[in-house]
Amino acid sequence: MEPIMTNRIVVAKTHIDGAPKVTDFEVKSQVLVQSAQPAGSVVVRNLYVSIDPYQLNRLKSDCSRQRYSKLTPAIAPGEEIDCYGVGKVVASGDPEYQEGDLVAGLLTWGEYCVLKPAGSMFRKLDTMGFPLSNHVGALAISGLAAYAGLFDVGKAKKGEKVFVSAASGSVGHMVGQFAKLHGCYVVGSAGSKAKVELLKEKLGFDDAFNYKDATDLKATLKKYFPDGIDVYFDNVGGAMLEAAIDNMNTFGRVAVCGVISQYTGAGRKAAPNLVDVVYERLAIKGFVAADFMAVFPEFISKACEHISSGKMVSMEDISIGLDSIPSAFVDLFSGGNVGKKIVQIAQE
């Protein structure tokens, strides 16, 4: 690392309370002086960073007032935005890390970040021969969310019927593939004809439908699940959750991974029929992948095996360059991405 260098980071210009716009963000330059870094810290050149819908919740004006602000800390306008990613150490004040080491963990929406390795999931990365981008998507938090949500939260068993919404998204496309490989019947919903084709043809879903074409979601689910749904992997909330509850089998499980319909404040909140919840003895459980780090080794071992053998596809949607981050993020909320949304900030 040069003793003095310029870093460019993407920041929010204001709090964002509705759907995000590209103009809500700007690129800010900052000067990094190596000698000014805190003792024991590491300077990382960010290579691939994760673009996730939940970040929007951190940018809202009322975020710091949320009870779970420790889990998803507020990001103030102008402040560095941390995110999961893969990078390379360019300078190290920690004897555990050397210049040139590949690392994974909480980096930033920036060209470089400076961090203390302890905590924040930061670790040296063994690529195991997989592309670096896989270690931001299928082999990272999105994949873990799919695996733990499906098996630990949803308790999906062989032969059961699984429905997944936002099925071509970062988590959804992994859920469907894990479920298929486990011997489940899987149907996914997505927001375009192309995505639906992809789910059926490339990812091996038993079936898929475009929710935008469905005038009656309850009837649509009834058509795809004449014998009911055992596990619903929910990424969206809203009307889709209501329709799924309406079609759940007795003792069915809903694993709620995300609620994208609520994040922008655009959709109405789901009001599932609780009489169904009681009489069908349904369980609706929210979860976050970070609670399942104990499952990480098991998940990684299975995912690597499936991807290596060609039974599983890590679907990625990669934009190039730091300046593409705002549009990559904004696109998430209009269904622009197919698979895991990643920005490649620099080449290895």
Place this chain on the structure above:
Amino acid sequence: MEPIMTNRIVVAKTHIDGAPKVTDFEVKSQVLVQSAQPAGSVVVRNLYVSIDPYQLNRLKSDCSRQRYSKLTPAIAPGEEIDCYGVGKVVASGDPEYQEGDLVAGLLTWGEYCVLKPAGSMFRKLDTMGFPLSNHVGALAISGLAAYAGLFDVGKAKKGEKVFVSAASGSVGHMVGQFAKLHGCYVVGSAGSKAKVELLKEKLGFDDAFNYKDATDLKATLKKYFPDGIDVYFDNVGGAMLEAAIDNMNTFGRVAVCGVISQYTGAGRKAAPNLVDVVYERLAIKGFVAADFMAVFPEFISKACEHISSGKMVSMEDISIGLDSIPSAFVDLFSGGNVGKKIVQIAQE
């Protein structure tokens, strides 16, 4: 039993789709001819019968179309209405039962019922020295719902904070007492000042409030649970569930036992904040007591011990006579009952 006798039963005159009215019911006479009863059947004089809100769901016009119509079979207008109760055998075609035996199980809203003992939870009743009415309430399905819902579904642990709605009702007043005896902090909501006093003074709740006085349920719960709710035992659904979700602690559990706000179609459905459900990793689980018959012996042993020692009160609200059934039932939906609603049809 006389060879020919008259039975009087309460039936619905029509399907009931809104709040029930006394005039929705009528008393019908039928002639019971002993020699005409099916072989192996038993004739029971009903003594105490249970009056439960869920029966309304069985009387609705669309009930037979529900997926769970097997669990809660539709009751057509004019048809006998089965219900849990305690009675005495007056004639028996089953060698296991003798005239004069006390029995418990699914009887009817009638002076007499004729049934085949196999199934329908029908059994000889050992009163163990407790009043017969206890065997319709605290020592029967309502008590089991409280016990299993609190411990098996809600997983309440010593020191945790428990909120129960409809806390002076048949199930609620047992929930609160079981929770207190388990070392939990317990607050209940009810619909009158008198009920609130009863919860605090007679049943040992740590605190209680009249939900009708609360203009802001979220703020009210925040006041009673400054450190959050660990277990919410839900009997009502609607706005109270939303408010509870808003106040749940991380990894909190909601045990949904009933949804009285939805039964009459009067209240709006709960639209809990799913972002809270995800980030706080909440579990919302519906259940029915009948799934927990394996827990029945453990529950009965604890409940008998607590009631005998005076640590637990079986609160009962008993109306007298078959003709009081319609008003007893209707009153459930306007909060007329305090404790378990029972009708004494005849004296032992």
